[in-house]
Amino acid sequence: MANHKSSLKRIRQEETRRLHNRYYGKTMRNAVRKLRATTDKAEAVAMYPGITKMLDKLAKTNVIHKNKANNLKSKLALYINKLA
Template sequence: MANHKSSIKRIRQEEKRRLHNRYYAKTMRNAVKKLRATTDKGEAVALFPNVQKMLDKLAKRNIIHKNKAANLKAKLSAHISKLA
């Protein structure tokens, strides 16, 4: 256990941040899964801008890596273009 007042505070802050980041990362993963599961092109096209926005925000805030966000967006757009 930490002895310094500052390190105790740091532990509290990190735990709070970890839970916050976990929530948004999980929300993003669920949105991506939902889009991948969609077979209707119209619905997928409607969902894509919101998922794209979410990925960009998470990458900007360093919750996910910017290249991961770019790769996911590319794969999702390829998935949408393949839908009939």
């Protein structure tokens, strides 16, 4: 157990941040899954900008790595282009 007031506060802050990051990470994964499950090109094209924005925001706040965000955006764009 922690011995200092500052370390107790740090533990509380880390738990809050962990839950926050976990929520937004899960939301992002669900959005990516939803786009990948879509077979309609028009619907996928409409969803893509929102997901791109979400990925960029999460990369900016270090919830995910910037390269991961770019890789996901690239793969989703390829998926959308392959839809007939």
